Amino acid sequence: MRFLLVILLFTSGGHAQDLDGLAVGKQKPNIIYILADDLGYGDLSCYGQKKFSTPNIDKLAKQGKVFTQHYSGSTVCAPSRSALMTGQHTGHTPIRGNKKVPLPAQSVTLAEVLKENGYATAAFGKWGMGKVGSEGDPLKQGFDHFYGYNNQSLAHNYYPYFLWEDDQKVILEGNTGRGTGEYAPDLIHRKALQFIDKNKDNPFFLYYPSIVPHAELFAPREYMEKYIGAFDPESPYKGVDDGPKYRKGPYGSQEFPHAAFVAMVNLLDDQVGEIMQKVEQLGLTDNTIIIFTSDNGPHKEGGADPDYFDSNGIYRGYKRDLYEGGIRVPMIASWPGVIEKDTKTDHISAFWDVLPTMADLLGVELNSDLDGISFLPTLLGKKKQPKHDYLYWEFHERGGRQALRSGKWKLIRYNVNKAGNYELYNIEEEPSETRNIIDDQPKKAKALIKQLNNSRTYSEEFQFK
Known part of the structure; x- marks a missing residue:
């Protein structure tokens, strides 16, 4: 484990203090970080989406703070996640593209910092920073538990033949052949809820890198049925539905891409709502930080049509662009009683700020080189917020x-x-x-x-x- 110089202000039995002495909880706050995949700045109704709504995410925004100038780590998934985990931008972070390079052993990650300070840590969804057994394996980068896709290419398919649970391959029998019996985001979501249940009595870090709404554009039937015909005209997408490459990365066909996209965002919104509900049911709301964001701008793959939905809002560009539409993303932070509800900030921040923010929150000093700056003062409504050059x-x-x-x-x-x-x-x-x-x-x-x-x-x- 990498050496960290630690000054710990939180104690499990005491009363924590923030930068100016504000009591922020009887124990270290739980941290839930939900990362959507290829969701655009304009794909949430609280950020201006007009064609469909996201009521649960809007509710999260109402009870917390909306960031209007937050940026992803990159314009594609792997380097964006690397920037998040290491606190370094893509000029310094080890993974700077979607080339299959593992996160190196010497990296100090967000999960490691939290684990060393008493947190149970788990990741549920898409990893993409090192295959099982490599130095980039999530279990070697500070996570106690992992469930989901380790390979980002296989995460293109919503009915995969297998997922990974820690270092074990879990065969999904319902998806044998061309079967569609087990929708991976549902399986991943159940594991995330179980983790919250299991760790309700101790501080936990739940990293939830969802694969939704990345292509392929597939949603369960009960979601699709609500939207077919509601977003015409449709332009059917012809993908790969059999053969040697089937479910190995290429996207499947979709007759109703508009409907499927809205159905997927609806599913994601429901899952966010269920996480909020679980936290409330367990009495953890006042001691839980929930952050929701996206890894980059909207995609144009598998039949997706971001222009139809105005997914990038007023901004130019899409996924793979470095114009604002490719890297400016929604970000919402909620912590009832600490973060002022129904507020907005135009503070300029980025993924590489999350690690120093959480270290700042816990009073942990890191002796590693970071590009990030803590935005904790902004979360707490303080005026003395350092800014990026x-x-x-x-x-x-x-x-x-x-x-x-x-x-x-x-x-x-x-x-x-x-x-x-x-x-x-x-x-x-x-x-x-x-x-x-x-x-x-x-x-x-x-x-x-x-x-x-x-x-x-x-x-x-x-x-x-």
């Missing part, structure tokens, strides 16, 4: 892409491998990033380009050409 992202597909945000300025470079041109936007004045003003701001552009070029360290696995 800049945020940085890099992406290693489609010719290579980089982006940097510094205050109101956003610098973007596509086709990095071919010395592509830079773009500059003032996203306070023009958040939709349609007017490139780099020729109007030569001095600012020069400073930001220098910052961007200094924002990454060398990586053997993730290099620009």
